Amino acid sequence: xAGVTQTPKFQVLKTGQSMTLQCAQDMNHxxxxxxxxxxxxxxxxxxxxxxxxxxxxxxxxxGYNVSRLNKREFSLRLESAAPSQTSVYFCASxxxxxxxxxxxxxxxxxxxx
Amino acid sequence: xxxxxxxxxALSVPEGENLVLNCSFTDSAIYNLQWFRxxxxxxxxxxxxxxxxxxxxxxxxxxxxxxxxxxxxTLYIAAxxxxxxxxxxCAVRVxxxxxxxxxxxxxxxxxx
Numbered sequence: 001x002a003g004v005t006q007t008p009k010f011q012v013l014k015t016g017q018s019m020t021l022q023c024a025q026d027m028n029h030x031x032x033x034x035x036x037x038x039x040x041x042x043x044x045x046x047x048x049x050x051x052x053x054x055x056x057x058x059x060x061x062x063g064y065n066v067s068r069l070n071k072r073e074f075s076l077r078l079e080s081a082a083p084s085q086t087s088v089y090f091c092a093s094x095x096x097x098x099x100x101x102x103x104x105x106x107x108x109x110x111x112x113x
Numbered sequence: 114x115x116x117x118x119x120x121x122x123a124l125s126v127p128e129g130e131n132l133v134l135n136c137s138f139t140d141s142a143i144y145n146l147q148w149f150r151x152x153x154x155x156x157x158x159x160x161x162x163x164x165x166x167x168x169x170x171x172x173x174x175x176x177x178x179x180x181x182x183x184x185x186x187t188l189y190i191a192a193x194x195x196x197x198x199x200x201x202x203c204a205v206r207v208x209x210x211x212x213x214x215x216x217x218x219x220x221x222x223x224x225x
């Protein structure tokens with residue numbers, strides 16, 4: 001099925017461990033995004049990639065790094081996980097930055113203990 | 114700084130009722146406003162987009178309005194169905210800014 005695929009769906013990490021969240025889209029979209037969603041709060045943008053080869057910080061980039069591997073794939077890395085990074089992470093894509101037609105993945109529920 | 118608020122946080126109504134969800138924002142200088150739906154364990158689905166020059170948009174049983182001067186948008190759902198149960202989020206795009214500013218959402222439950 002066309003769309004945005006995120007892996008893994010669930011993950012438990014110990015404080016200080018590292019991991020990479022993977023995201024791939026098959027809609028030939030130019031822009032990709034990583035958001036986090038915390039209870040009682042709106043989604044907050046971590047990083048985005050307006051087009052292949054570019055990445056920029058969003059609202060809450062501290063503690064994260066990203067890689068736009070190619071047009072399809074955009075990964076999010078936590079180098080040294082902290083309990084404050086416990087959240088649900090969503091990857092999304094769109095034809096262009098800020099344009100309509102955002103397609104979201106199903107999310108990764110991350111718990112850092 | 115733009116802030117987006119959705120009240121109430123949760124709403125439960127009987128099937129068949131018409132209902133209104135609210136979204137307010139603090140800075141009227143927005144580029145557009147979008148409504149999304151989020152089902153449990155799934156991603157977000159775009160429902161409606163209203164450009165800053167528009168007053169409303171309609172899709173099936175959904176109608177979204179925008180009043181920039183008062184900093185408000187409403188999502189009207191006609192003849193609600195149990196399948197409408199989900200969390201509804203609004204997000205605004207601020208002029209000269211690439212990102213969306215999100216509300217925390219309204220969890221809607223439609224009782225059969």
